[in-house]
Amino acid sequence: MRDKGRAAPGKEPSTGSQVAGQSKKMIELYENLSQKEAELCSLILKASYIPHRVKKQDRGFAIFVDEHHMGHARHAIGQYFIENRMEHSLPGSPAEDKDHGFAGVWIAAILGAVHFYVQSTGAAIDFWHHFGASAARINDGEWFRTITALFLHGDSVHLVGNMVGMAIFATAVAQVAGWGAGCLMVLLSGAFGNMTNAVMYQDAHLSIGASTAVFGAVGILSAYQFVHRRRRGGPRARPWLPILGGIALLGILGTGERVDLGAHLFGFLAGIFVGVGYALYAPGRITDRSQWVCGLCAAFLVIFSWLIGYLNA
Numbered sequence: 001m002r003d004k005g006r007a008a009p010g011k012e013p014s015t016g017s018q019v020a021g022q023s024k025k026m027i028e029l030y031e032n033l034s035q036k037e038a039e040l041c042s043l044i045l046k047a048s049y050i051p052h053r054v055k056k057q058d059r060g061f062a063i064f065v066d067e068h069h070m071g072h073a074r075h076a077i078g079q080y081f082i083e084n085r086m087e088h089s090l091p092g093s094p095a096e097d098k099d100h101g102f103a104g105v106w107i108a109a110i111l112g113a114v115h116f117y118v119q120s121t122g123a124a125i126d127f128w129h130h131f132g133a134s135a136a137r138i139n140d141g142e143w144f145r146t147i148t149a150l151f152l153h154g155d156s157v158h159l160v161g162n163m164v165g166m167a168i169f170a171t172a173v174a175q176v177a178g179w180g181a182g183c184l185m186v187l188l189s190g191a192f193g194n195m196t197n198a199v200m201y202q203d204a205h206l207s208i209g210a211s212t213a214v215f216g217a218v219g220i221l222s223a224y225q226f227v228h229r230r231r232r233g234g235p236r237a238r239p240w241l242p243i244l245g246g247i248a249l250l251g252i253l254g255t256g257e258r259v260d261l262g263a264h265l266f267g268f269l270a271g272i273f274v275g276v277g278y279a280l281y282a283p284g285r286i287t288d289r290s291q292w293v294c295g296l297c298a299a300f301l302v303i304f305s306w307l308i309g310y311l312n313a
Helices: 035-047 067-083 103-121 124-131 135-139 145-151 156-177 179-201 211-232 240-253 261-281 288-312
Strands: 026-033 052-057 060-066
Touching (some): 026 035, 026 052, 035 052, 035 060, 035 067, 060 067, 103 156, 103 179, 124 145, 124 288, 135 145, 135 179, 145 179, 145 211, 145 288, 156 179, 156 211, 179 211, 179 261, 179 288, 211 240, 211 261, 240 261
Antiparallel strands (some): 026 060, 052 060
């Protein structure tokens, strides 16, 4: 069986098959299903009040869905298999088959490249003062610092630790949300964490480093698992385990000498809010085009922030 959202080798993706005799345009969602699989999908869609049709074909059964309910249908079926922990899920279920492209590894490589460039100029301290997360400057309106500060690091040890964290946790977020949405979510969590930290300090406090975004990614993952465990039901304490795990990770990795605990904490909390928002509203609604839009938005925010910083320097 095959999800019609993906093209089989040598075939073009379906652009809109229409069931004969139906006035509404019905798009083929799945094909080559067994009778049992088709009946299960139909039951799930009926429970979600999604208009659909089951049609017998040469190689099995196909599910057709009203084009306006395609995203909702994918989400409903994907959620069913996640919540019931089915061993054999439908291919292409949106919550299980995200194209992550090792996004965290690419982000880590960018962090390394920026650090190498800054060190090669011999003016690293100037970069920290012009682009670091200065609480006083951010409160004066220099919001770009909440983003540019994420790309600056004090030394190689600081850099490597954040590169490893980003490669692991940002890639995990992208595995859940897709590469574009994942990158944007991690970036926003880091920026909001730096912004909140600056508001709390209200003084000449200065911080740099991607760790705020790393703990933002931890918060996103914790919140995402929390929401899904709540939906599955079971023991009341069980959904809180990912949150407690994230807090434990924050305590182990986010504290120490010369560590900005506030930035780590607020990055984690920002990630919690972003992760809850994504888990409640976004799964099944982010298309491949949306991934590109989210990825381009993240790139634009980074480039624009550095540009504004250079103009203000």
